[in-house]
Amino acid sequence: MLLAALSQFPAPINGGSLGLQSGIFDSFNGSSSPMASPFRLPKKRSQLRCQSTGIEEAKTKRNLLDNASNLLTNLLSGGNLGSMPTAEGAVSDLFGRPLFFSLYDWFLEHGSVYKLAFGPKAFVVVSDPIVARHVLRENAFSYDKGVLAEILEPIMGKGLIPADIETWKLRRKVIVPAFHSSFLEAMVNVFTDCSERTMLKFEKHIESDKPGEKTVELDLEAEFSSLALDIIGLGVFNYDFGSVTKESPVIKAVYGTLFEAEHRSTFYIPYWNLPFARWIVPRQRKFHNDLKIINDCLDDLIKNAKKTRQETDVEKLQQRDYTALKDASLLRFLVDMRGADVNDRQLRDDLMTMLIAGHETTAAVLTWAVFLLAQNPSKMRKAQAEIDSVLGEGKTTLECIKKLEYIRLIIAEALRLYPQPPLLIRRALQRDVLPGGYKGQDDGFEIPAGTDIFLSVYNLHRSPYFWDRPNDFEPERFLVPKKSEGIEGWAGFDPGRSPGAMYPNEVISDFAFLPFGGGPRKCVGDQFALLESTVALAMLLQRFDVELRGSPNEVELVTGATIHTKNGLWCRLKNRTSKAHKQY
Numbered sequence: 001m002l003l004a005a006l007s008q009f010p011a012p013i014n015g016g017s018l019g020l021q022s023g024i025f026d027s028f029n030g031s032s033s034p035m036a037s038p039f040r041l042p043k044k045r046s047q048l049r050c051q052s053t054g055i056e057e058a059k060t061k062r063n064l065l066d067n068a069s070n071l072l073t074n075l076l077s078g079g080n081l082g083s084m085p086t087a088e089g090a091v092s093d094l095f096g097r098p099l100f101f102s103l104y105d106w107f108l109e110h111g112s113v114y115k116l117a118f119g120p121k122a123f124v125v126v127s128d129p130i131v132a133r134h135v136l137r138e139n140a141f142s143y144d145k146g147v148l149a150e151i152l153e154p155i156m157g158k159g160l161i162p163a164d165i166e167t168w169k170l171r172r173k174v175i176v177p178a179f180h181s182s183f184l185e186a187m188v189n190v191f192t193d194c195s196e197r198t199m200l201k202f203e204k205h206i207e208s209d210k211p212g213e214k215t216v217e218l219d220l221e222a223e224f225s226s227l228a229l230d231i232i233g234l235g236v237f238n239y240d241f242g243s244v245t246k247e248s249p250v251i252k253a254v255y256g257t258l259f260e261a262e263h264r265s266t267f268y269i270p271y272w273n274l275p276f277a278r279w280i281v282p283r284q285r286k287f288h289n290d291l292k293i294i295n296d297c298l299d300d301l302i303k304n305a306k307k308t309r310q311e312t313d314v315e316k317l318q319q320r321d322y323t324a325l326k327d328a329s330l331l332r333f334l335v336d337m338r339g340a341d342v343n344d345r346q347l348r349d350d351l352m353t354m355l356i357a358g359h360e361t362t363a364a365v366l367t368w369a370v371f372l373l374a375q376n377p378s379k380m381r382k383a384q385a386e387i388d389s390v391l392g393e394g395k396t397t398l399e400c401i402k403k404l405e406y407i408r409l410i411i412a413e414a415l416r417l418y419p420q421p422p423l424l425i426r427r428a429l430q431r432d433v434l435p436g437g438y439k440g441q442d443d444g445f446e447i448p449a450g451t452d453i454f455l456s457v458y459n460l461h462r463s464p465y466f467w468d469r470p471n472d473f474e475p476e477r478f479l480v481p482k483k484s485e486g487i488e489g490w491a492g493f494d495p496g497r498s499p500g501a502m503y504p505n506e507v508i509s510d511f512a513f514l515p516f517g518g519g520p521r522k523c524v525g526d527q528f529a530l531l532e533s534t535v536a537l538a539m540l541l542q543r544f545d546v547e548l549r550g551s552p553n554e555v556e557l558v559t560g561a562t563i564h565t566k567n568g569l570w571c572r573l574k575n576r577t578s579k580a581h582k583q584y
């Protein structure tokens with residue numbers, strides 16, 4: 001199903017003629033770029049951006065449901081955004097498959113900024129890096145999270161994601177320092193320990209399920225979900241969910257809450273705001289029970305963290321001496337560094353936000369990385385060769401991760417092809433003018449206050465105007481000749497390009513690649529998530545060969561907050577004959 005959907009994508013328009021070299025992640029040298037880009041650009045960005053006109057090919061590939069299309073065409077007449085192109089499509093485009101597939105088709109057809117209207121309500125869909133940069137970074141405070149904040153506020157309260165700007169400013173200042181590099185270094189142990197637990201579980205399955213056969217079939221999406229939950233619990237509030245090996249009411253409540261958050265983000269009517277909904281609608285009753293279970297758990301953890309606060313630990317934290325701490329979690333940092341008088345309610349909202357933001361996203365990256373690798377056995381072997389040579393029999397450390405260049409680029413490429421979430425949502429707080437340069441709109445579009453914007457990260461990441469063979473899995477695309485040495489490698493380590501960046505990011509790509517958003521509201525947990533995914537993937541491939549149980553076409557794709565599978569990612573795991581991991 002996934003591939004069927006992907007095969008509907010029009011072939012990259014002029015992909016080759018843009019001069020993007022195979023295997024090279026080219027960026028831009030257009031005059032509008034505020035920074036020296038590390039990558040070569042064959043054409044000015046403005047020229048590239050104007051090519052989104054006249055794409056008839058896309059139209060012919062659309063699968064319209066004839067009877068329904070007139071209905072939607074009528075609905076699509078709303079909105080008040082002047083001359084902005086308007087998307088027209090079939091009802092099946094909206095409801096028969098994930099919304100972001102339709103947004104992609106319309107992007108190819110209508111250009112980088114278009115209007116998608118339902119009756120009187122219109123959304124602006126953005127698929128252009130400069131407009132994304134404008135909304136996310138340059139004019140960030142002219143926007144809030146709009147409908148997303150409305151959906152998430154009942155769950156996350158005043159946590160960073162839905163918070164109003166005043167609260168956000170205060171909390172962001174407190175939370176960002178908690179993700180200090182010493183914390184991340186301490187977390188690598190948590191990542192390895194939790195991943196080890198998962199790998200041992202897989203090995204036990206292999207031994208018990210089919211003795212002598214050395215293989216097992218598992219839903220890796222579910223397994224990654226458990227692994228990511230255990231890691232986020234320990235990293236954020238030093239709580240071991242232990243979900244890899246057991247079930248508990250708290251774990252069930254977390255999944256119930258995540259499920260509801262996801263459901264709300266895909267539902268068009270805010271049913272949860274209906275009067276008495278929480279008492280009369282069974283799923284709402286369950287949701288409020290789940291929320292109470294988690295909140296009670298978080299309240300206990302906060303109370304305990306405050307009770308056990310010790311000046312000696314505070315000193316260690318101030319000196320960034322995480323190795324000497326038994327509990328290096330974010331909660332410990334937030335309580336210890338701010339004193340016992342920190343507001344419990346706010347802390348709980350912060351923790352809940354990070355629990356939700358950091359769980360399913362990371363699990364999804366691992367799921368899609370494996371899905372992509374399983375279809376590319378030569379790349380899987382290349383990854384395993386790197387792992388064998390870097391890790392050998394040993395454990396994953398931060399130093400090793402730095403050397404696992406190919407694994408890091410696989411994670412980046414999985415995030416490019418399956419960004420989590422595929423759309424970022426904003427609402428204009430005041431009138432704004434979006435930068436122009438596409439579809440003949442040199443002056444850009446004026447948008448009124450209240451305009452809802454979908455920044456399609458999926459479209460940006462698969463844009464044929466910026467990526468060579470955009471739908472192909474090609475981790476090597478990020479490699480460029482290192483300036484200083486003239487050899488191919490990830491440019492992030494080259495001080496002449498982007499000092500210290502271990503993974504490709506939105507700054508290096510000038511907003512053509514933004515898996516963690518960008519600007520002031522960029523993800524606070526990006527490095528945490530990237531390191532975690534690298535460790536987990538490396539440890540999996542160190543031990544096992546992985547193949548899909550059926551055909552990739554059977555992996556049906558659904559989306560809510562993240563892109564996931566409909567029925568799990570069923571894989572066959574086979575013990576690798578070689579080495580490693582004996583010291584665990």
Ligand code: HEM
Nearest residue numbers: 160161354357358361362420515516517521523524525529
């Ligand atoms: C691969 C995993 C992850 C992905 C792909 C991801 C992606 C994102 C994206 C795209 C945003 C920006 C949303 C927007 O602009 O509307 C974001 C925000 C955020 N993320 Fe992540 N995230 C991941 C992991 C994490 C982790 C592990 C944590 C915490 C431990 C976390 C905490 C947050 C928070 C608190 C925000 C809101 C930041 C703010 O508004 O100031 N995320 N994430």
